[in-house]
Amino acid sequence: MTLMGGPNKFIADKKDDDAPAAKNTAAPSSIYAAHQKIYPKEAHGTFRNVKWAVTAVTLAIYYILPWIRWNRGPSLPDQALLFDFANQRLLIGPIEIWAQEFYYVTGVLVLSALALFLVTAVAGRMWCGYACPQTVWTDLMIAVERFWQGDRNARMRLDQSSWTFEKLWKKSATHLSWMMIAIATGGAFVFYFQDAPTLARELISGTASPVAYTFLGIFTLTTYLLGGMAREQVCIYMCPWPRIQGAMLDHDSLFISYREARGEPRGSHKREQSWEGRGDCVDCKACVSVCPTGIDIRDGAQLACIQCALCIDACDEIMDRVGRPRGLIAYTTMANLDTASVEPRSGWRIVRPRTILYSALIAAVGGLMLWSLLNRADTIVSVAPDRNPLFVTLSNGGLRNGYTVKITNKTETAKSFRISATGVPGAKLQFVEFEGQDPVIDIKPSEVRAVKFFLSIGPGERKELKGDSTPILVTVRDMSTGRETSRATTFSGPGS
Amino acid sequence: MASHKRIDEVTGAETTGHVWDGDLTELNKPLPRWWLYTFYACIVWAFGYWIVYPAWPTFNGYTKGWFGYSQRDQVAKDAAAAKAAQDKYRTAIAAMPIAEVKKNPELFEFARDGGAAIFGDNCAPCHGRGAQGAVGYPNLNDDDWLWGGDLESIETTITHGARSGDPKTHDTAMPRFGLDKILEPAQINDVANYVRSLSHLDVDAAAASRGSAIFADNCAACHGADAKGNTEIGAPNLTDAIWLYGNSQQAVVHSIETGRGGMMPAWGGRLDPVSIKMVTLYVHSLGGGKPEPKKEEGESEHKDEPHEAPK
Numbered sequence: 130m131t132l133m134g135g136p137n138k139f140i141a142d143k144k145d146d147d148a149p150a151a152k153n154t155a156a157p158s159s160i161y162a163a164h165q166k167i168y169p170k171e172a173h174g175t176f177r178n179v180k181w182a183v184t185a186v187t188l189a190i191y192y193i194l195p196w197i198r199w200n201r202g203p204s205l206p207d208q209a210l211l212f213d214f215a216n217q218r219l220l221i222g223p224i225e226i227w228a229q230e231f232y233y234v235t236g237v238l239v240l241s242a243l244a245l246f247l248v249t250a251v252a253g254r255m256w257c258g259y260a261c262p263q264t265v266w267t268d269l270m271i272a273v274e275r276f277w278q279g280d281r282n283a284r285m286r287l288d289q290s291s292w293t294f295e296k297l298w299k300k301s302a303t304h305l306s307w308m309m310i311a312i313a314t315g316g317a318f319v320f321y322f323q324d325a326p327t328l329a330r331e332l333i334s335g336t337a338s339p340v341a342y343t344f345l346g347i348f349t350l351t352t353y354l355l356g357g358m359a360r361e362q363v364c365i366y367m368c369p370w371p372r373i374q375g376a377m378l379d380h381d382s383l384f385i386s387y388r389e390a391r392g393e394p395r396g397s398h399k400r401e402q403s404w405e406g407r408g409d410c411v412d413c414k415a416c417v418s419v420c421p422t423g424i425d426i427r428d429g430a431q432l433a434c435i436q437c438a439l440c441i442d443a444c445d446e447i448m449d450r451v452g453r454p455r456g457l458i459a460y461t462t463m464a465n466l467d468t469a470s471v472e473p474r475s476g477w478r479i480v481r482p483r484t485i486l487y488s489a490l491i492a493a494v495g496g497l498m499l500w501s502l503l504n505r506a507d508t509i510v511s512v513a514p515d516r517n518p519l520f521v522t523l524s525n526g527g528l529r530n531g532y533t534v535k536i537t538n539k540t541e542t543a544k545s546f547r548i549s550a551t552g553v554p555g556a557k558l559q560f561v562e563f564e565g566q567d568p569v570i571d572i573k574p575s576e577v578r579a580v581k582f583f584l585s586i587g588p589g590e591r592k593e594l595k596g597d598s599t600p601i602l603v604t605v606r607d608m609s610t611g612r613e614t615s616r617a618t619t620f621s622g623p624g625s
Numbered sequence: 626m627a628s629h630k631r632i633d634e635v636t637g638a639e640t641t642g643h644v645w646d647g648d649l650t651e652l653n654k655p656l657p658r659w660w661l662y663t664f665y666a667c668i669v670w671a672f673g674y675w676i677v678y679p680a681w682p683t684f685n686g687y688t689k690g691w692f693g694y695s696q697r698d699q700v701a702k703d704a705a706a707a708k709a710a711q712d713k714y715r716t717a718i719a720a721m722p723i724a725e726v727k728k729n730p731e732l733f734e735f736a737r738d739g740g741a742a743i744f745g746d747n748c749a750p751c752h753g754r755g756a757q758g759a760v761g762y763p764n765l766n767d768d769d770w771l772w773g774g775d776l777e778s779i780e781t782t783i784t785h786g787a788r789s790g791d792p793k794t795h796d797t798a799m800p801r802f803g804l805d806k807i808l809e810p811a812q813i814n815d816v817a818n819y820v821r822s823l824s825h826l827d828v829d830a831a832a833a834s835r836g837s838a839i840f841a842d843n844c845a846a847c848h849g850a851d852a853k854g855n856t857e858i859g860a861p862n863l864t865d866a867i868w869l870y871g872n873s874q875q876a877v878v879h880s881i882e883t884g885r886g887g888m889m890p891a892w893g894g895r896l897d898p899v900s901i902k903m904v905t906l907y908v909h910s911l912g913g914g915k916p917e918p919k920k921e922e923g924e925s926e927h928k929d930e931p932h933e934a935p936k
């Protein structure tokens with residue numbers, strides 16, 4: 130039996146001629162294969178229930194999340210999760226990520242990737258089988274199709290029948306429902322980028338921006354096409370993940386497999402027949418008919434298998450009926466495949482170098498992000514000395530340097546700051562926009578302000594300089610909290 | 626092409642029927658047909674694009690496309706929009722005296738930023754990108770001003786220039802003491818020593834003391850008895866640390882011999898009054914700008930510009 134190695138085995142399969150699976154031998158010697166429609170039968174059992182639950186939870190998160198409110202004061206929308214392009218912010222509950230802090234988003238993506246690696250190393254394509262939007266929406270679309278057109282056999286019959294009124298309304302109802310789901314999906318997507326209640330009102334009254342309608346349209350179309358029509362084609366031909374995930378799997382990773390040692394030789398079984406000398410597989414093809422990608426799990430591991438576990442439910446039901454132990458198709462490991470034992474996961478090791486490495490990386494990246502998030506100042510200060518000219522000689526023989534201090538007030542309240550500079554004794558500050566040496570600088574909520582100031586010394590103080598570049602410290606003091614932020618920079622001179 | 630299926634023995638899969646080097650075959654992994662249709666759709670899309678947008682060169686231009694879209698128009702539109710956005714600031718700046726603009730933070734910021742751009746386009750070739758100047762071209766960052774360093778004085782200097790031919794330009798000039806034989810070379814050497822001694826530079830003390838009297842007779846009228854200069858007539862302060870043409874004995878002697886007399890163009894006819902106000906505010910904000918009560922400010926040194934004979 131081919132294991133991980135046979136990614137395209139399903140295409141070359143020639144058995145089970147009556148199953149409408151993706152058997153592409155139908156077009157001999159053609160380099161293009163016609164699409165074989167798949168009619169997945171409804172499965173019942175533990176995994177089907179788990180999948181319904183995951184589907185319900187993930188869909189609920191997707192549709193509800195943008196509607197959760199969060200009080201942010203007058204200057205920003207009160208939305209708990211918002212990709213606020215207009216203000217160049219990412220708002221997540223109490224956290225406000227500015228454009229220049231985009232590395233937090235990078236961090237989240239890195240974490241997600243590592244989490245995906247870890248889950249895959251431990252339990253295979255869990256993401257594909259349960260949580261991937263393509264899987265979730267396809268599942269939803271198939272459920273709708275089943276609701277209007279009936280289960281597998283009814284649907285096959287309907288497709289073969291000629292166009293009657295019944296076929297027309299059943300098909301129309303299906304597509305109409307798909308379209309409604311698609312619009313709701315595209316509609317929900319845009320709410321992540323603008324204040325949801327406002328945008329909802331605008332969308333309905335026709336006053337929303339063209340960008341909003343465009344994205345709504347794009348996501349409506351892709352949902353309808355990918356979830357309703359393309360389905361397994363996306364997993365098989367478009368998605369890179371099935372190609373990559375092989376690198377995370379090893380002998381101890383869980384994956385769904387038909388346990389050949391127990392099942393073969395297969396064959397139909399009469400009630401009174403003995404089970405001696407034969408396998409447990411009764412060749413009923415229940416596993417094939419429920420498969421959403423239309424493959425036969427008994428051909429071994431294959432790229433087209435999204436590991437949805439529905440064939441486990443289907444086979445377990447059959448095993449119960451024929452009185453054999455469940456788990457002929459089961460989550461198992463490569464290490465267990467050759468044994469005919471009832472227990473498919475004996476000796477399964479979760480803790481192994483690969484999983485330890487992934488976990489350690491997750492802990493490191495997550496810890497780093499958490500640490501920096503907790504220590505994130507609500508004021509950002511940066512100081513840039515003038516480069517052109519580096520310094521100016523004054524008429525009295527003294528020297529002057531110019532600096533630009535950028536202060537970012539990330540809070541939602543107005544703040545006042547004072548600026549001071551130390552390092553060159555006797556240096557005097559002079560501000561372009563303010564009077565006096567120690568002005569109060571007001572910065573509005575969520576604003577950045579650049580303050581230009583000069584530092585001058587008299588001719589007598591030039592001997593205090595250390596060569597052509599004297600280190601100094603510019604300190605910005607938040608007057609409400611007393612918190613001081615210092616930045617090191619230099620005072621330049623002609624040298625000797 | 627093969628008329629019957631060829632099967633690969635190892636995998637049991639069909640091959641394309643092609644054979645290379647006698648034994649290399651290729652498994653047939655058919656691409657779904659919708660891929661092909663997607664490709665056709667892209668081709669159709671490209672045709673649509675050609676029709677709708679400018680696409681093909683012709684002998685005397687290019688196909689304009691149904692939408693009549695043009696990037697030039699787009700730029701013009703964007704530029705017009707940017708200008709319209711600036712108009713409210715410019716109108717406000719035009720209506721008020723320059724000192725008032727400085728007191729309005731929003732207008733001041735606009736003027737300063739815009740002024741920096743105007744400076745870069747027009748003034749930087751002589752005064753330098755950072756207004757740091759060069760020998761003969763004043764540094765505008767320092768606190769030393771030939772013709773006054775308060776806002777109105779700077780505005781006047783920019784508008785009318787120095788020795789520019791503009792009717793209202795600053796046109797006083799220093800005599801050419803050497804070239805016109807007003808002073809003997811030895812006298813020039815003495816007075817140069819004297820002038821340099823005022824800035825505590827190393828000089829020949831005897832020559833400097835001889836030069837003192839020559840200064841009183843020939844120079845004090847413009848530069849003042851204390852040599853602190855006069856911005857009314859562009860006479861530089863000779864006692865400070867800033868020397869437009871350098872402070873070596875040789876450079877100072879040369880200044881006295883030739884009178885220097887730098888020249889700056891009048892920008893009044895080239896820049897509109899609002900732009901001049903903006904660039905004035907920018908220059909004034911560089912650090913050396915003098916406060917408004919404008920008696921007694923810009924004392925100074927050699928701030929003229931070079932290479933033009935005085936009048």
Ligand code: SF4
Pocket residue numbers: 387392409410411412413414415416417427443444447457458
């Ligand atoms: S459902 Fe189980 S018994 Fe039936 S064909 Fe599949 S593996 Fe065999």
Ligand code: SF4
Pocket residue numbers: 385416419420421422423424425426433434435436437438439440441
């Ligand atoms: S073979 Fe089984 S697990 Fe794989 S996709 Fe089909 S039903 Fe799901």
